[in-house]
Amino acid sequence: MVLDIRLGRVESMEIRHLRYFVAMAETGSLMKASERLHVAQPALSVHLANLEAELGTTLVIRSNRGIELTQDGIYLYERAINLLKYHQESINALKEHKATATRVVSIGMVSTMPALLVPALQRAVRTALPDVTLYISDAGSPALYEWLSEGRIDMVMLFNLAEIPELEVVPLFSEAFYVVGASHLSNGDCEIDFDRIVDLPLALPSNSATWRKALDEIAERRGMALNPVLETESMAALKALAMAGDCYTILPGPCILDEVRGGLYHARRIVNPELSGFMSVASLNSRPLGPVQKKVRDILVDVARQVCEAEEANAAAAALASVSRATPSTLLPSNEARYRRLRIA
DSSP, rough: OEEEEEOOEEEOOOHHHHHHHHHHHHSSSSSHHHHHHOOOOHHEEEEEEEEHHHHOOHHHHHEEEEEOOOOHHHEEEEHHHHHHHHHHHHHHHHHHHHHHHHHHEEEEEESSSHHHHHHHHHHHHHHHHHHHHHEEEEOHHHHHHHHHHHHHHHHEEEEEEOOTEEEEEEEEEEEEEEEEGGGGGSSSSSSSEEHHTTTEEEEEEESSSSSHHHHHHHHHTTTTOOOSSSSSSSSHHHHHHHHHOEOOOOHHHHHHHHHHHHOOOOOOEETTOOEEEEEEEETTTTSOOOOOHHHHHHHHHHHHHHHHHHHHHHHHHHHHHHHHOOEEEEEEEGTTTTOOOBBBO
């Protein structure tokens, strides 16, 4: 079995403009289109403005009630949906042809997952399906959701997926989130109240990321606002900034467990309220998985369960060891040994 790890291809800007425009037209608002596409509203506004400038016409009229198509907008929408359908059918046909010839199964994962799951997944697939090639894409949640919608990948692993009819979702496990900073910034606390994180200098993903949206929603309900000093979709950048001590970030437990054990980070679990993300694997109902793809998904679910159980045991052992060394502030605390509870549908 060959393990092929690479980023997905970039679609043409014209197709992206049309796809975003169709989502705006069908939902009737930028906010709903943003939620459907997992793309920030300002980015949608830029795409719409660029499309209107390119065509030399006004396509939508904005108001407090949302957006309304102009006559030119209606004309474009009626043709765009057919064009996008043909574009998607062509991609699907090509992927099916390629998969038939090479038995390639593609999986998209958020940046925290490959290091945790891919080695065990590769071994399990090689044993059960030796003639299958895995294609692993590693990116942020918005890009992965976009690639799944466009048919570039067969399935994705994402946090806090919305329950929408377009997706077939299999829940995997929940992940607790931690405020992470350099080890020398440790004050010995194992937990931190949510209200206190708004005062910290934070580096966070953009508000198009699902768990960033969850943070913002909690803050808004409490009459607060998060004002990060930096936004990035790069997990490596978030971890580097936290390690350098320039600011703090918020990350799920699996992403930082090894560094916390090694004393590079200090992690405090967010409480009052507790913040956790639910990891699921999803595929499109409009493009059902084939027999081989379903077998790979089943293996992925099993591997996720086994890896999570092993990581729980490792976390418990690390916490016990920290008691004997009397340095609990440099490790995830013992009462957090079960920070992930597996839920297999």
